[in-house]
Amino acid sequence: MTGDAAAWAPTGDAEPNREARGKRPQQRSTRVEVNGWVSLDKPVGVTSTQAVGRLKYLFNARKAGHAGTLDPLASGVLPVAFGEATKTVPIVQDGAKAYRFRVRWGEESATDDAEGVIVARSDTRPAAAEIEGLLPSFVGLVQQTPPTFSAIKIDGARAYDLARVGESFEIASRTITVYRLALISAEVESAVLEAECGKGAYVRAIARDLGRALGCYGHVIELRRTRVGPFRVESAIPLDRLPDDGQLMARAMLPLQAGLAELPLLPVDRAGAAILRRGQPLLLRGAVPHEGPAWAACFGTPIAFGAIQDGYFVSARVFNAKG
Numbered sequence: 001m002t003g004d005a006a007a008w009a010p011t012g013d014a015e016p017n018r019e020a021r022g023k024r025p026q027q028r029s030t031r032v033e034v035n036g037w038v039s040l041d042k043p044v045g046v047t048s049t050q051a052v053g054r055l056k057y058l059f060n061a062r063k064a065g066h067a068g069t070l071d072p073l074a075s076g077v078l079p080v081a082f083g084e085a086t087k088t089v090p091i092v093q094d095g096a097k098a099y100r101f102r103v104r105w106g107e108e109s110a111t112d113d114a115e116g117v118i119v120a121r122s123d124t125r126p127a128a129a130e131i132e133g134l135l136p137s138f139v140g141l142v143q144q145t146p147p148t149f150s151a152i153k154i155d156g157a158r159a160y161d162l163a164r165v166g167e168s169f170e171i172a173s174r175t176i177t178v179y180r181l182a183l184i185s186a187e188v189e190s191a192v193l194e195a196e197c198g199k200g201a202y203v204r205a206i207a208r209d210l211g212r213a214l215g216c217y218g219h220v221i222e223l224r225r226t227r228v229g230p231f232r233v234e235s236a237i238p239l240d241r242l243p244d245d246g247q248l249m250a251r252a253m254l255p256l257q258a259g260l261a262e263l264p265l266l267p268v269d270r271a272g273a274a275i276l277r278r279g280q281p282l283l284l285r286g287a288v289p290h291e292g293p294a295w296a297a298c299f300g301t302p303i304a305f306g307a308i309q310d311g312y313f314v315s316a317r318v319f320n321a322k323g
Helices: 003-008 048-058 083-093 128-138 159-164 203-214 246-252 256-260 270-277
Strands: 036-042 064-066 075-082 097-105 107-109 118-121 140-144 174-186 190-197 218-228 265-267 292-298 301-309 312-318
Touching (some): 036 048, 036 083, 036 256, 048 064, 064 083, 075 083, 083 256, 097 203, 107 203, 128 174, 190 203, 190 218, 203 218, 256 292, 256 301, 270 292, 270 301, 270 312, 292 312
Parallel strands (some): 075 218, 107 218, 265 292
Antiparallel strands (some): 036 075, 064 075, 097 190, 097 218, 107 118, 140 174, 174 190, 292 301, 301 312
């Protein structure tokens, strides 16, 4: 990645000594244990890895990771987990995702977005009524073939790596869930749509398949992710504001349980917390909550997440630090 994106890549832990020019740079203090989430509004031109690296540097954190890659050409919500919160990343990734995106008609690209070479063209342009008439067929359980340039693994290799070196391969279609697909505005050459999807859905593939169905081809030229599970763009923090605002830095760090907000909470007492911390199933006495995924907390402190099964809470992961 070139241009402005390179400026966001952390270059190490050394900081200039501002007190005396020419002296040896001071080293940042040893990285500290940080537990929690930052709901980041990632800008265009920055990779998800660069964004995580920047936040890890700013918070001087030992461990960090994101819940769902966002392409460099896309902006929007990138939830970043720190420390013990990284254990909840799979929960957030399984949540619904929402996008607003613009599709350019008349061309299909190799990558299904503006980065790829054009592989097909058409002089046809769809009317708004035509677009809206097709949208219901793209909602519900839908068979979708992921883009050739995607992170799907083919015999152990990423599809985008194989595509870049000219390898021929096929990606099997799979069933995805699209909860909502709506036309927001339509012009002659492009249209803006919103989609809410389940895990594994590709908006680029929706645009590609919609263009084919309309007989005009299409590819994504703008993409903004507005939701990932419990994290929404309205409360996300812009990356460029964090370094210069200490108060915003403090407010940006959400508690560990922010990643569990869509799961039912199971309060437990100290004895129950001790059982869960030993990795043992906890027998639930009295009225048993509905079965399925849940997380347990003792006096507000997250203990574990897992599932309620046959009258027991069975931990999937146990937390080793306070939220």
